[in-house]
Amino acid sequence: MNSKTPEELHLYSDFQNCGMYWKSYDHTDVTADIPSHCIYCEAKLAIKDEPDWVLFCPNSGCGWWMHFPPPKPAGFRTIEHHAKWAIIKKFSFNDKDLPTAELAKYLKQNPHSMVNTHFSAFEKLVCSLMKEFYGPTEFIHVGRPKDGGKDLIGVFNDKITTFVEVKKRENIFSCESVRTVRNLLGVMTHEGVEKGIVVTTADRFSKEAHSLSVPKEESLANYNLELISFKDIKSWLNISRVSSSPSWEGVIEPYYCEDEYERDHVFVRAERWKQIGT
Ligand SMILES: [Zn+2]
Numbered sequence: 001m002n003s004k005t006p007e008e009l010h011l012y013s014d015f016q017n018c019g020m021y022w023k024s025y026d027h028t029d030v031t032a033d034i035p036s037h038c039i040y041c042e043a044k045l046a047i048k049d050e051p052d053w054v055l056f057c058p059n060s061g062c063g064w065w066m067h068f069p070p071p072k073p074a075g076f077r078t079i080e081h082h083a084k085w086a087i088i089k090k091f092s093f094n095d096k097d098l099p100t101a102e103l104a105k106y107l108k109q110n111p112h113s114m115v116n117t118h119f120s121a122f123e124k125l126v127c128s129l130m131k132e133f134y135g136p137t138e139f140i141h142v143g144r145p146k147d148g149g150k151d152l153i154g155v156f157n158d159k160i161t162t163f164v165e166v167k168k169r170e171n172i173f174s175c176e177s178v179r180t181v182r183n184l185l186g187v188m189t190h191e192g193v194e195k196g197i198v199v200t201t202a203d204r205f206s207k208e209a210h211s212l213s214v215p216k217e218e219s220l221a222n223y224n225l226e227l228i229s230f231k232d233i234k235s236w237l238n239i240s241r242v243s244s245s246p247s248w249e250g251v252i253e254p255y256y257c258e259d260e261y262e263r264d265h266v267f268v269r270a271e272r273w274k275q276i277g278t
Contacts, residue, residue, distance in 0.1 A: 009093065010245045012064065012086035012101040021090050039085075048230050054223045054248055061109075080238050086247055096120040099126050104243035111234045115170055115201050122168050126199050127152055129236045130164070139164070154197070167200040176200040178208035185212065185225065196225045203230040 037044055038057035040066070043139055048054040057149040068083035091098050093113070098121040107114050107125070114122060127139045135156040154162040165184045167176060188196045198205075198213075205213075205227045213225040237243050 005169050009091045009098070009103075009106055010088045011091060011106070012045070013089045013091070013102050014230070015067075015084045015248075016087050018066065018083050018085045020148065034068075035066070038062060040064050040088075048246075054246075056246070056248075063105075063247060065246065067248055068117045073156075094118050100124050101245060102247065104237060104240060105247075108237045108240075110245040111230075112172060114230075114233065115168065115172055117168075119168050122201075123151060123166050126164075126233070128167050128231070128242055129240055130154060130197075130199075132240055132242060133236055152214050159231055160218060162195040162197060163188055163191075163193050164197045164199065167198065169200060169202040172201060172203050174202040175210055176202040176205045176229065178206055178212055178225075181205070181209045181212045181225065181227070185215070185223070186221075188223065189220070194222045194224060196223075196230060198225070199228040199233065201230050201233070204266075205229060 034055070038059065039218045041057060041059050043057050043062065043063045043220050044152060045055040045057045045066075048056060054065055054067045056094045057063055064086050064254060066083060066085040095216065096118040100121070103117065104127055107117075117125070123141070127141060130152075131139060132138050134154065134156065137158075138155045140155060151166045152164040153165050156162060163182065163184060167180055168175070176198065184196045184198055188194065199209040209227065215221070215223050215225075230255070
């Protein structure tokens with residue numbers, strides 16, 4: 001495990017124009033200002049396929065990226081495009097505004113750090129993971145304080161309301177007690193909601209908690225309580241699209257060219273691009 005948790009995270013959570021542009025494309029100098037190596041760790045950059053051209057650092061601990069629209073061949077209309085590259089922002093683990101996707105990526109590599117994230121940031125992450133793994137789901141964030149024992153309410157697509165309780169325990173090697181499950185079940189029965197989920201960073205639930213999650217009383221026969229612990233969150237993170245999506249996703253606008261002839265020419269240029277630095 002990670003014995004030392006960093007005080008702050010350096011994440012590529014933003015981008016800036018990096019000043020490059022093409023005007024009336026001239027392929028002879030197109031590579032002039034484009035780095036062949038990562039500006040942070042100096043690893044040789046890889047290129048993502050056309051039509052969106054992204055140079056990215058293949059170093060998994062780095063992942064810096066740079067995006068630029070494909071230059072057009074000579075003879076086509078003048079273009080002026082700024083390239084963008086990722087910039088690092090510093091976040092404290094206590095920052096409630098930790099960007100969810102980047103946090104997910106970090107925690108995928110450092111799952112034990114989840115106990116140190118700000119509660120709101122963690123809750124947002126759980127919300128996002130649940131949306132991914134519970135299908136078309138709308139989670140309404142309730143948050144605290146005075147939440148009456150529920151932190152999120154999940155409204156599933158088939159209109160089944162689910163109460164979700166999120167517990168961020170400081171100690172992963174702890175045991176989530178029956179009290180948490182009892183509280184949620186209490187709110188559920190009070191409000192007539194039959195589905196509930198407890199999500200905790202503790203690595204297990206007590207035997208009593210498990211036992212209570214399968215209510216024996218006939219009047220509670222329809223109640224369904226799911227218990228999600230640290231290892232479940234960890235496996236969500238491992239297979240989550242959120243934690244594996246590239247940092248540039250959602251930031252750059254995909255290149256689209258209607259003209260087939262022009263597009264073909266751009267693809268020819270893309271082929272040339274792949275040879276950069278080889
Ligand atoms: Zn790098």
